[in-house]
Amino acid sequence: MSHKYNLIVALIALLLLSGCLSPVGSNSEPVVRTYTPSPMVDAESELPNFGHNQTNDEITTPKKLDNKTTRSDLNVTTVEILLNQKLNSHRRNNDLSRLVSDPRLARIARHHSYDMANREYINHTSPDGVTFGDRLLNANYDCLSSRENIAGRYWKAENTQTEEELAEAFLRGFIHSPEHNTAMVNPDMTTVGIGIYVAKDGRAYVTMNLCDADPTNEGEK
Numbered sequence: 001m002s003h004k005y006n007l008i009v010a011l012i013a014l015l016l017l018s019g020c021l022s023p024v025g026s027n028s029e030p031v032v033r034t035y036t037p038s039p040m041v042d043a044e045s046e047l048p049n050f051g052h053n054q055t056n057d058e059i060t061t062p063k064k065l066d067n068k069t070t071r072s073d074l075n076v077t078t079v080e081i082l083l084n085q086k087l088n089s090h091r092r093n094n095d096l097s098r099l100v101s102d103p104r105l106a107r108i109a110r111h112h113s114y115d116m117a118n119r120e121y122i123n124h125t126s127p128d129g130v131t132f133g134d135r136l137l138n139a140n141y142d143c144l145s146s147r148e149n150i151a152g153r154y155w156k157a158e159n160t161q162t163e164e165e166l167a168e169a170f171l172r173g174f175i176h177s178p179e180h181n182t183a184m185v186n187p188d189m190t191t192v193g194i195g196i197y198v199a200k201d202g203r204a205y206v207t208m209n210l211c212d213a214d215p216t217n218e219g220e221k
Contacts, residue, residue, distance in 0.1 A: 053142075053213060060140050061104045062111045069198035074155060074163055080106070080194050082167035083206070087184060087192065090171065094185045099192040099210070108139050109207035110195025112150070116207075117199040122152045132209075143191075143211035147183035149174055155202040170206050188212045 068076035088098040112135060116122055125131050132148040153160055153169055160166040174180040183189075191213040198204045 054140075056104070058140060059104050060138070061107045062139065064107065065110060065114055065197075068110065068196065070200050071155070071198060071202075074166075074198065076196050076198055078163040079167050079170075080196050082164060083170055083194055083196075083208075084192065086167055086171045087194075087208070090175065091185060096185060096187055097190075099189060100213075102191050102193050102211075102213070104139070105141060105191060105193025105209050105211060106195050107193070108135050108141060108195070109148075109193045109209045110197060111135075112207045113195050113197040113205040116150070116152070116205045117197045117203055120203075122150060122205065124148055124150060136209075141211075143213055145188060145212045147186060147189065147210040149180045149183055149206075149208040149210070151180075151206050153204045153206075155198050155204045157202075160204070166204060174208070183210055184208075186210065 084099075084101050091098060112126075112132075115126055119127055121127060132146070136143065136146065151170055151173055153166065153173070155166060160169050174184060189210045189212055191211040193209040193211075194206065195209075196204065196206045
């Protein structure tokens with residue numbers, strides 16, 4: 001048995017023990033966060049974007065990543081769009097309004113997925129103690145309440161051979177976890193940001209940020 005093979009086996013065992021690529025149902029419970037929002041923008045200000053009551057000038061999003069993966073065999077943006085569509089279909093099946101996709105919230109989510117991929121962990125809190133709440137506060141992104149779902153999968157596993165299958169695997173994993181599903185079908189949520197990062201070795205991480213961004217926005221059926 002070669003030294004390289006032993007190293008690969010040891011790495012896989014370490015990932016499994018640390019929970020980095022465990023099934024979604026065994027992940028940490030979704031984070032729930034509430035606080036008093038900033039005042040609504042006045043009528044003369046720039047119109048609210050993406051169903052959120054904050055303008056671009058009020059939000060400080062992280063710097064755009066150079067890429068969502070270094071692999072050439074998948075389109076991560078396609079997976080994000082498909083997962084967003086599947087999430088809204090799931091809400092529609094539960095007689096709930098659709099969520100508005102906010103690319104600013106998605107960038108916050110994507111940075112967390114990137115961090116989990118590069119530092120090989122899966123948790124709402126980073127190794128240096130940065131929480132979901134910290135990430136929203138650092139971006140000045142206000143929500144009346146918010147939720148965060150995270151998960152790890154392998155790209156090109158048996159049931160993740162296409163972008164469609166990877167998006168479906170993420171959604172089904174969340175649905176089969178009561179805590180994560182409760183976050184997705186929370187009727188108070190109005191806005192979503194989904195960020196995915198796929199490492200070169202195929203580890204795929206998703207962060208789904210859900211936000212009650214505007215209590216007057218009832219969304220669309």
